[in-house]
Amino acid sequence: MRGKVLTPTKRIRRTPFSSKVEDKVKGVTVYNHMILPTIFKDAEEDCRHLKSEVQVWDVSVQRQVEIVGKDAEKLLGILTPRCVKNMNPNKCLYAPMVNQEGGMINDPVVLRIDEDRYWISIADSDVLLWVSGIAAALKLNVKVIEPSVAPLAIQGPKSRILMKRIFGNEMDYFSYFDLRKLRFGKHTLNVARTGWSKQGGFEIYVEGTEYAHDLWEELFSNGKDLNIRPGCPNQIERIESGLLSYGSDMTIKNSPFECGLGRFCEIDANSTCIGFEALENIAKQGPSKVLRYFDIKGERVPFCHDHWPIFNSKKVGEVTSGIFSSEFNTNVGIGIVEFDYAVEGTKLQVLIDNKLRDAFIRERPFNPKLKPFM
């Protein structure tokens, strides 16, 4: 359904920052029952700006599932095949979660906020229900809640300059996925060097609404000469960079191995997780299909509002995200394809709007590396 207006309802929540951006937003989506902007000027101009300046993204939709209590670490070990024993509180952990069959439930980032307190920073599915259902069934000594946390992502090559003006020179010593507690006035904020772009940046976990607007104003008043703008995850940039979208590029029907996330399945170190046996089997046999990147020829592709089938005489896969990239002057895509056809440079056909187009497999994303800060 293209060009349809989203009808307002309380069921789809606004964020603490909605009032700051709504007059500038041209397109939106719904993510974790909440509004997420998708377009400010247009996707291409938003992308160019993100690659050269600094943007503040309201990613409140990245809800936190908090696990707190004596059994918190034990529960976390049941939820993910990653090893979460004695987790480093100064590092975020990308931790795919799977069901009994090894199917992806979500691909969150986990933060250890305190001794027995973790936040699971989630993609688009109700992880709260998955986690609290398991905790209730096993009668674990934990509380599982959705705290009032609204992350802001500061993204782009000038993001470190901006962050230093507010949080000081400590920002120079953040490695990728580092997590620190920083002061903002009388408040302590969790800040990580993360974000859903490869243009560099940070995520600030804004708690409650007390200082949310002050922080927003502080960011924008300090960023004027940096050409700061409100922004949002950009589909062009994230597909070029090979950042996966749960619900599009992977679903509950895919194993982590199929999605190129096999290295996060530390099944030798963590045998407690749900899906352990299924993952062990898949790891032994190897997945029959894998995630790849695509260079899709021909004119600009339309919105990928469904999958695009991939053919080599017979159907051999599906493109799940695709968009035209000015930087690479081609249509860039992400999809899953049978293992035999997954080799770099393999020529296949993709069916888009009833027309077959040539497409070439890439084993790595168009933009494989995190960009350095200015």
Place this chain on the structure above:
Amino acid sequence: MRGKVLTPTKRIRRTPFSSKVEDKVKGVTVYNHMILPTIFKDAEEDCRHLKSEVQVWDVSVQRQVEIVGKDAEKLLGILTPRCVKNMNPNKCLYAPMVNQEGGMINDPVVLRIDEDRYWISIADSDVLLWVSGIAAALKLNVKVIEPSVAPLAIQGPKSRILMKRIFGNEMDYFSYFDLRKLRFGKHTLNVARTGWSKQGGFEIYVEGTEYAHDLWEELFSNGKDLNIRPGCPNQIERIESGLLSYGSDMTIKNSPFECGLGRFCEIDANSTCIGFEALENIAKQGPSKVLRYFDIKGERVPFCHDHWPIFNSKKVGEVTSGIFSSEFNTNVGIGIVEFDYAVEGTKLQVLIDNKLRDAFIRERPFNPKLKPFM
């Protein structure tokens, strides 16, 4: 965020019927990660038509969570405080589901499709994750899946006339919430006398996509002289009728007792459900606040995209849904208010767009009764 266009993405799924209606749809929402139309002509005209004619609603978003296997009944008893022992396969069961604290997880309708096979027909939250998490943790002998089922709702006073033309005179003998297996060509369909309006009607659980388009065409070709139209759940009609929307009128923070759903908590007959102790405590003490209907004075209210606080000097509750009704010539609302102020006719104030308005409590919906068929 008013008047914003929803950006297409695979993550928000289309339905088997999207192509049938998309050129006629003016507004949409997202429900269970899927597109749901909200407006065809305009909400008032859609409402008038629904109350006098027959509409076909694509409610594919009403996803099914299928539980199948030896422990299916046992699992169902863990999920809901309703008594689900020896469930009648010819009746649908409205079965609120709660967490350990007695907070609402969802308010689905349960169908017994086969001996050890149930469908949970859900409102807007990932019940699949809640149910499969519990099943996995308890190692129950069940499979929990989301089958390929896309319900169509046939709603309005002429719906029975239409259904008789396709399924025969058996349609005369359907009581409210009856569930039957009916023939359509070589296919067997599950059909219930249910639907999210009080204008009368049925829901057809369309399985797969084999006959979906044939059935759609059959309905529309048989309905021409009945002034048939594609439609969707109508906010005016559902608020007049007191039909609750999960996520708006109740959330995980509300108990069934607060939402007027106490009669569905058969805790004397089912002590196996998660949240049993919490519900027993609430039942003993009585809830401190309850769901009520509101007659809100003054000009037409705007979209209720957040809650509207209710005051009696201090804050005593929240309106969660509200809209202007032509039939009742006032603004009709649903909300939750402290018990002491919940008596019929009590005058309170509701804060809408920074202005206080008078509002009067109603203990029953404006349209409390199911309308008879023509």
